[in-house]
Amino acid sequence: MSWRLEPRANAPMSLKITVSLLAGLAGLLLVAIPVLAAGRSPLQAYGLIVQGAFGSMFAFSETLNRATPLILTGLAAAVAFRARLWNIGAEGQLYIGALAAVVVGSGLVHLPPMLMIPIIMIAGFLAGGLMMVVPAFLKQRFGADEVVTTLLLNFIVILFIQMLVEGVLKDPMALGWPQSVPLIAEAHYPKLMPRLRMHFGLIVGVAAALVLWVLVRKSVLGFEIRAVGENKAAARFAGIRVDATMLKVALISGGLAGLAGVGEVAGVKGYLSADLSPGFGYSGIVVAMLAGLSPIGSVFAALFVAAVFVGADSMSRATGISSYLADLVVALSLLSVLVGGFFLRFRLRYEKAEKKTAGA
Template structure:
């Protein structure tokens, strides 16, 4: 018996969905081991996580609120990865988008909400997009590694934001707390349901997923993105403007991450602080991979990751197990997805070895 690997021409949608679901389930099964080691029943712990994430209207709204920036950062990573442009800087792009929202929406312009909110969103999109366009241009001109550049820019941007909120943008009414001046009321997102934190950023995220799905599946740019991602040299030979396509992808990717920052500032906090994001940009990578880089799948993957984080907090209070269990679930989900991706690319064949005449 011998084992042989065959390249798959194209994995079916059903197989991609099976890999994504299987990765999440496999991660939960693996996490059951440390839960047992902590002296708790995994079924009980997971039941408490589900209850904490979906057990009431308040819990469900918190899950959706947590999923909103994950949808946008997941889309940012998904569209870039489709073109083999490795955007690891969604965290920094989120912060620069939030900074742009504060600069524009805290008194610089005086507009009614119908004009102010789109203006703030456009500012966040452009600033976030430029944070990805610059590394892409460096890659094209000098062969620089965009993984390293975007990763290091995360720390540069966060330190720059900290400097501003401790200095020229510091709110004098915050009693010394390091946060920026607040957004004007005209620049804030309205709540979807009174007395709950869900806001219009969720609609923006879902709308962005639909628009990106149409762009990828139904437009010339979507075809160019796929062609560049599959084989850059072949795409160039076929007449596709590879460099221009990559710059468009960079702008869209960074812009979506910038919108995540706008969503958090305008929809949740109302001001910029150094702890605006607990890692939404990095979690977006996991969301994109869990979704198989599908724009629509990104919405459901973000909901899964958000439910894990929100549910883990509730489970931790009830059982005493650390809520860092959520990070373990997310990390193992990513590892399982990477293993699943192998089986999306290759088909495993088992063959019987023919007996030689001497053996016969």
């Protein structure tokens, strides 16, 4: 009798969904240990998280508002990782997309909202996309590791933003605070409900997930992306232009992260500052992994991550437990997904030893 690992030809969708759900549950179960060590009840803590995230219309709207950029950065990571292009630079692409929106939407042109909003979205998409195209090109031309280049670009972009909001873009009416000039009224995203912060960016994120799902599953480009991600050599042998496909993926990935930045300035703050994002770009990687790189799954994974962060703030005020509990839940959920990914690639096969028969 023995056990052996057997590679899976293709993991069924039901198994992928089960692994993602179990990963979130495992994260919550593991976090119960430090909660108990702090002398608190895990059930009470989790109940307060749920109440803080979904207990009222205001709480639910804040959860959706927090999920909006996570949907887009999660999609950015998902489409890139599917092609084995490791985009770790969504944070910087978010900021550069926000910068493009502010440059265009703070008075460079004056148009009605029906025209102004699409223009700043296009500007943000192109800015973020081009920022990702550069590392993809450097990888193809010089063999530069895109993990390193995209990660370092994050810090470069944020320092560049700090310089601009302290310099040429600084708002003279901000009483010395380091923030950019505001967007004109026509460039602001419309609110989905009065007196709540939910905005048009949520519709953009859900629409982007649907479009990306159709693109990946139903289009020629989607087939090329999947083929390149599975085996570049085989894809190239089959006649797919691998380098061109990777540049297209880079443009889409960076563009989606850039749209997240547009949403934060046009839908939430109204201006650009160096603290625009608390790490939406990095959290997007967690969202993509929890979703199994599924565009539709990224919407639900973003909602889960947003609910944990929003609910943890409310739980912390009620119990005194640090809100960093949310980071622990998300981190442990990610680790659980990585473990679950092993079982998506392999299955355990139990074999009985054959009995030897005596020869004549």
